Structure formats: C-alpha cells, structure tokens
Amino acid sequence: MDKEQEEEGRATWVSGALIVGAGPSGLAAAACLAARGVPATVLERSDSLAFTWRHRMYDRLALHLPKHFCELPLLPFPAEYPTYPCKDQFVAYMEAYAAAAGVAPRFGASVEEAAFDASVGAWAVRLAGGEVLMTRWLVVATGENAEPHVPDFPGMRQFAGRVLHTCDYKCGEEFAGEKVLVVGCGNSGMEVSLDLCRHGAKPSMVVRSTVHVLPKEMLGVSTFGIAMALLKWLPVQLVDRFILAAARLTLGNTSQLGLRRPKTGPIELKNLTGRTPVLDVGTLDHIKSGKIKVVGAVKEVTRRGARLADGKEEEQFDAIILATGYRSNVPSWLKDGGDVFTREGTPKTPFPDGWKGRNGLYTVGFSQRGLLGASSDALCVARDIHCQWRERDKPTSDVHQADSSV
Template structure:
C-alpha cells in the first residue's frame, strides 16, 4: 500500500478480539470468549472451517488419542462416537461445535498483514482486497500446521513419476500395485505406508532420524492416558522408562526394524523439542512381514528412484509421497510477534506459558500439545481478555484513521 492509499484508508473498529484461523484452535478461542460475553471476529482465508482437517488429511485418518483428550472446551464428544473418532466424525464435531457456540467465521478473509499501532493502542489487520480492521486484541490461531513443508532434494525435477505431499494424499487406491517411496516416518508417514499396503501398493518408508514408536494401547488402555496418569505421581524420566519397557514387550526391538530410538525418552523428548512419538496402529506388523520396506535417508532423487545417504540406490518407484510435515505461516503476515514467535513462526516459550504476548497479542494452538494444548490455550486467553473487557467500557462501532506508519 503506497502513501496516498494509506493516508486515505480507514479501518473499521471491531469490538472484542480478532481471531485469525477457523480451525479447532480458532473455534475454541471464539467459543470460550463468547461464553464470557466477549465478542470475537473469526477470520478464515479458506472457504470452510477446519480446512486442514477437511482438505489436507488422508481419508483413513482417525484421532490418535482417545476422544476425551481431543474434545474442545464446553462441548464433549457424543457417547455415540467411538474411542478414536474418524476424520469424518471429527469434522462433524467441529461443525456442531461452531453451530452450538454461534460462531460464524468470515470465510475468504485472508490476512495480509497484522501490526500493532501504538498511537491508537490497537492491532491493524489488513485483509486481501484492501479491507482494514482494528481491534484491541489479536488471537493468532492459524496453528503449527498451516503450510506443507516440501523439502528440496537434489534431482527431484528429473524424477519420472508422481511427487506429492501428504496434504494431497487421500487414499492408497490410486497407487494399487505400484511401488511408492514414502519420505518420513512420523505418524503420517507410518499411516500412509499402512494405507498403501491395504490397497496392494509396495511402499518403502524413508527413516532419516531416530524415532520413538509406542503402541496406541497397552492392556486395552490408551498409552497416552497411562502416561498422563503416571505423570501425576512419578517424574518424567521414570515414566519414560516404564513406557519403553512396556513398548518393548508389546512391539519388540524396533531398532532391528530400522527404527532406532532416541536416547532421550518419548515424553522428555516431547517436552524438550515438541517431537511427538509415533503411536502404532498396525504399521509395525507390516514392516515385520516385509510388506513395508524401511530405507535410510535420501541423498538425491534419480529419474526412477533415489540414491540414499549410505550409498545404496532404490529404483523403479512409480511415485514419491512426502510425509514431511507442515510449518507455521505466521512470519508471512504477523509483523509484531517477536516476543512470542521465532523467525520460523514457532513459540519461544514452552507450554503452558506460550499463549500470551505484549500489546494484546495471544496465540492458541502453538503449544505443540495437539488439541489438548489448544483447549488449554483457549481457556487461558478467554479468561485473560475477559478480565480486561470487564475493566473497560464496551466500545461502540466507529471508524478510525489508520496511522501511516503501520
């Protein structure tokens, strides 16, 4: 925006908070605020709520944790739902959540820039198309998984088959009978490899680093639930040792399958780095049977396959699927988040203290604790904003001239 445009642009004052993102985090923040009488305007760049879940997740996805650990504030899952709701069931829950809370996001509202204007003590939010909003509080709820991370391997452009990120993968049906290289061994890489097997494909899974693999359940109880219960009584290191001993009994030595474990235990590693352990839902059995081949890190891609870091060459692949995760998009539009976010758009503080910044800036869904962490953030944000809301007069709709320095 040039000087003349900036001087002539007016911003519409938005009472309450502006929330960027209409996924689970944004909806939870809006619902918690509304329950306390604080209005919120939810901005969503796509045409639907929970866009990532709806359009970027594979069809067979189900929640990895029991539903009681994944429900959002104020609305538990229905008893009719299974312990691990499917993608379709979770989307229905999101729709129901928004409807019951009376949340109506503004779809197609893409934020190009948000910056704090100290001269008026408010956030200036510029949308694509030229609209400008002004609000006392800004809640960043775009999440840690806003944009797919697509690594650049040497030679990728010469590969003769199809290359895709898991955000575009829906089902293994289209790969039936084909040989597929799956790059990544996290929960997505493991489950995509399993799904490919179910359709008769022949996946090879790239394992670049060490990884903790735990059974999703032990003795018919959620492994995550067992860990949470033990942590109430015992230190993290002891709980990690107990989990790994139990995992060895249930799964065997994963190192013999090419899945070496980190030296740091799964819970401690999660607390330190945010790296989530893989919860096995059947992939290991297919690795043991040879239906899924484990290979090392990729050094470069060739016309028909890949050359690995150990010098081996894998050939005759029909497709490469990148299960390489996602990244935050916050650095591309938030201009005054330095006290909260790193240059990569990740939180500087650790859970549970990463939800609040300066000048009325808040975050939900960046705690690296999944839906449970997003719910905790949303409650904290709503309580904090509500305390300020009660202390000041309820603002009326007005129009302000935007400071040219923003």
Template sequence: MDNKPAQERRETWVPGAVIVGAGPSGLAAAACLAARGVPATVLERSDSLASTWRHRMYDRLALHLPKRFCELPLLPFPEEYPTYPSKDQFVAYMEAYAAAAGVAPRFGATVEEAAFDAAVGAWRVRLDGGEVLMARWLVVATGENAEPRVPDFPGMQKFAGCAMHTSEYKSGEQFAGKKVLVVGCGNSGMEVSLDLCRHGAKPSMVVRNTVHVLPREMFGLSTFGIAMALLRWLPIQLVDRFLLTAAHLILGNTGQFGLRRPKTGPIELKNLTGRTPVLDVGTLDHIKSGKIKVVGAVKEMTRQGVRFTDGKEEQFDTIILATGYRSNVPSWLKDAGDLFTREGISKVPFPNSWRGRNGLYTVGFTQRGLLGTSSDALNVAKDIHCQWRERDRSAINVLEISNSSF
C-alpha cells in the same frame, strides 16, 4: 504501515477480538470468548471451517488419542462416537461446535498483514482485498501446521513419476501394484505406508533418524492416558522408563527393523524438541513381515526414482512426502515481539505461551495437540474478559462523572 487515507484503506473498528484461523484453535478461542460475553471476528482464508482436517488429511485418518483428550472446551464429543473418532466425525464435531457457540467465521478472508498501531493502541489487520480491521486484541490461531513442509531434494525436477505431499494424499487405492516411497516416519508417514500396503501397493518408508514407536494402547488402556496418569505422581524419566519397558514387551525390539530409538525418552523428548512419538496402529506388523520396507535417507532424486545416501539406487512409481507442516505466522504477523521465532514457533514454553504484548494472544502453538489448544483457549478468553470488564467499568465511571456534573 499503510499511509493511505482511512477511506481508501476501508478501516473498520470491530468490537472484541480478531481471531485469525477457523480450525480447532480459532473455534475454541471464539467459543470461550462468546461464553464470557466477549465478541470476536473469526477470519478464515479457506471456504470452510477446519479446512486442514477437511481437505488436507487422508481418508483413513482417525484421532490417535482417545476422544476425551481431544474434545474442545464447553462441548464433549457425542457419546455414540467411537473412542478414536474418524476424520469425518471430527469435522462434523467442529461444525456442531461452531453452531453451538454461535461462531460464524468470515470465509475467504486472507490476512496479508497484522501489525500493532501504538498510536491508537490497537491491531490493524489488513485483508487481501484492502480492507483493514482494527481491534484491541488479536488472537493468532492459524496453528503449527498451516502450510505443507516440502523439502527441496536435489534432482526433484528430474523425477518422471508422481511426487506429492501427504496433504494431497487421500487413499492408497490409486497406487495398487505400484512401488511407492514414503519420505518420513512420523505418525503420518507410518499411517500412509500402512494404507498403501492395505491397498496392494509396495511401499518403502524412509527413516533418517531415531524414532520412538509406542503401541496406541497398553493392557487395554490408552498409552497416552496411562502416561498422563503416571505423570501426576512420578517424574518424567520414570514414566518414560515404564513406557519403553512396556513397549518392548508388546512390540519387541524395533531397532532390528530399522526403527532405532532415541536415547532420550519419548515424553522428555517431546517436551524438549516437540518430536511426537509414533503411536502404532498396525504399521509395525507390516514392517516386521517385510510388506513395508524401511530404507535410509534420500541423497537425491533421479528420473526413475531415488539415490540413497548409502549409494544405492531404486526405482519408484510415486514419491509421497510425509515431511510435515510448518507455521505461516512469519509471512503476515508483524510486531510479534518475543512470542514467536522466525519459523513461527512459540518461543515461550507451555503453559505460558498463549500471551504476548499489546493484546496479542496465541492458541494452538504449544506442540501439545488439542489438549494444549483447549488450555490456551480458556486462558486467552479469561484474560481478554478481564480487560473487557475493566473497559465496561471505565465507561460506567465516565458516565457517572458526566452525570454528576449536571
């Protein structure tokens, strides 16, 4: 812990909670606390709220789930929004959400370290400029997707073409006529491949492992909505069996196109590993037609392209890494106790992953998207509010005792 005098550390006690992150998780936590009369200081390292959505997502992105499953507590999406709002519409919703709740984050505030000080019973949150904020409660809301996950392929420095992560990709327009390798077959990899195809590029998509591909809608209804409804009455295994049977009827045998399914069903696999099934928005048709080529795992990069694990080599103009994101929590949070793994993922399964020890809370680490975020935010606000009220009652009792002595 920093041993400099308090004057040099510029320590400031802040009322209520310190929330790290001004994405959906941080805004939801702040809004729910504000609704209960508990103040919060929201710290955001970038220059805007919802910065990941604003700056790191591709242009064609829309929510993969219907908006009713993605709205945050206390404010629904506008009625005029489509069922699957676009990226820009979601950012606008976030701005309206913050304004409605009166949440004003501190932008450009990068947290270098947060550690619990047992001597004073508070969290010390040190910013990159040296300022130290002290608060009774700390809410970690930086999320599971704070930093791009970039694999270090052998020969990566040799590649003469353009290599980028999907966080840098905006549109396939600039890749028209070019051979592009997309590394990864999750929702981002599938959708980037589709976008490239629609802009006249020649995409190949790396599929290393098994993957569940489901239609985004079944029989005119949201696949996710159907699954949630069935889970109220049926065990996971039966719901998975229904989803896979329906998916086979609608999509056919995906295995014959290089998209082999895992032995474990999609919902059970999500609960066990966090792996999200792909909700198809048109990519599969282009794979079936041959416009998107499915290839195996990459062994190494070469000057002109890549060498695959089967020994084949192929030339590419561009390589796009759809390899996901990772948590940055281990780089700044100390004294996390039993709440986080060394990779910054919650150790505690949903729905009890939101509370740690010594006033430490998390929002958005459930691997359950915006639904999990909403659940966390409501729970965190309720729990902190109970302690906040207890503090007020204690202050009133002290005042009454003090007054009675005169």
C-alpha cells in the same frame, strides 16, 4: 492526505477480539470468549471451518488419542462416537461445536499483514483486497500446521513419476500395484505406508533419524492415558522408562527394523522439542513381514528412483509421497510478534505460558500439545481478554465502530 492516512480512514473497528483461523484452535478461542460474553470475529482464508481436517487429511485418519483427550472446551464428543473418532466424525464435531457456540467465521478472509499501531493502541489487520480491521485483541490461531512442508531434494524435478505431499493423499487405492517411496516416518508416514500396503502397493519408508514408536494401547488402555496418569505421581524420566519397557515387551526391539530410538525418552523429548512419538496402528507388523521396506535418508532423487545417503540406490519407484509435515505461516503476515514467535513461527515460551504476548496479542494452538494444548490456551486467552473487556474504555475516536466504517 498521504497513503497511510487514507488507509486508516478506511479502517473498521472490530468490537471484541479478532481471531485469525477457523480450525479447532480458533473455534475454541471464539467459543470460550462467547461463553464469557465477549464478541469475537473469526477470519478464515479458506471456504470452510476445519479446512485442514476436511481437505488435507487422508481418508483413513482417526484420532490417535481417545476422544476425551481431544474434545474442546464446553462441548464433549457425542457419546455414540467411538473411542477414536474418524476424520469425518471430527469434522462433524467441529461443525456442531461452532453452531453450539454461535460462531460464524468470515470465510475467504485472507490476512496479508497484521501490525500493532501504537498511535491508536490497536492491531491493524489488512486483508487481501485492502480492507483493514482494527482490534485491541488479536488472537493468532492459524496453528502449527498451516502450510505443507515440501523439501526440495536434489534431482526432484527430473523424477518421472508422481510427487505429492500427504496433504494431497487420500487413499492407497490409486497406487495399487505401484512401488512408492514414502519420505517420513512420523504418524502420517507410518499410516500412509500401511494404507498403501493394504491397497496392494509396495511402499518403502524413508527413516532419516531416530524415532520413538509406541503401542497405541497397552492391555486395552491408551498408552497416552497411562502416561498422563503416571505423570501425576512420578517424574517424567521414570514414566519414560516404564513406557519404553512396556513398548519393548509389546513391539519388540524396533532398532532391528531400522527404527532406532532416541536416547531421550518419548515424553521428555516431546516436552523439550515438540517431537511426537509414533503410535503404532499396525505398521510394524507389515515392516516385520517385509511388506513395508525401511530405507535410509534420501541424498538425491533420480529419474526413476532415489540415491540414499549411505550410497545405496533404490530404483523403479512409480511415486514419491512426502510425509514431511507442516509449518507455521505466521512469519509471512504477523509483524511485531517477536516476543511470542521465533522467525520460524514457533513459540518462544514453552507450554503452558506461551499464549500471551504484548499489546493484546494472543496465541492458541502453538503449544506443541495438540488439541489438549489448544484447549488450555483458549481458556487462558478468554479469561484474560474478559478481564480487560469488563473494564474496557470506549474505543478510541481515531478509528470507527464496526458499523460506521468510513
């Protein structure tokens, strides 16, 4: 018997679907399947569900959208939660969500490779340690933010101060009195800069490209909610014009602050590229007052500072915080996913049609639509798998049922 035959002999057939990832996307998929009577095994490489939210988010984080836009299928947020739940409240919601749906992820299960085995019509999922699980339906739910993106600027290794990604940033208190270079001007970069400022640090925020900054609310109503309501009746370009006009009245001309807007409107740009507009939570006031300094793109890091693309030098930084986002890790372990994912692990087909691939491959949470997109994906995936589950054939004899692994 050759090595491949030996591996197949040790394979375990998983009844129902196999879901990789126990964040909001994976839990939503498992809950929707459970509601339809389809069993699912959820694999999670870390030691807890919602690991990114629990361990990689800064303390001051709260949902940027009202809670009714962020709830997962089948269970709303508790009524007593505020409009914008904080990080700890969201994690508690995830725990309650898993418990209500009876979802018990298998923790410490790191997937090293998943490939479709045409000889048995199933996906072979190999875990660290060599265990192989076989499934007819593989749901990829590791999401768009699986791994921190850490750019390697020239000279970074010679910098004398601290360098950390926002996944390791918790609170600005430990940077009190320090000059900090924040690389990135998305929602994380803006919020970290504000948090640093409020704890007595002196942040400089790197803005290397155009960015849409919008008010979080207009006249007490969520800007996102207004946009969603208008899109039911008006074309996206017209809604963008309205939102930008209201933003200018509320926030002023952000270009004068070094925050130039893209030519494409915020909603249209989000639809085309996935780039999310920044919702202002107070950062602009600190930029206007000079407490937060806006600087251009970094060309090179020096021992004590940075040299910018425009030739200017910013000196005497005590720390650099990389608010440079996250990346998908799908290309590192998923084989045969070329009809769904690009080489970078992003979806090939735009929302709302990118949730299904060939040979029983599904995705949840890659729609670039946040929790709303993940919920939509989960409902579609559960409905599709349920239709097959009802008319399924008995598992092939080439692999064994879960309790009869050999």
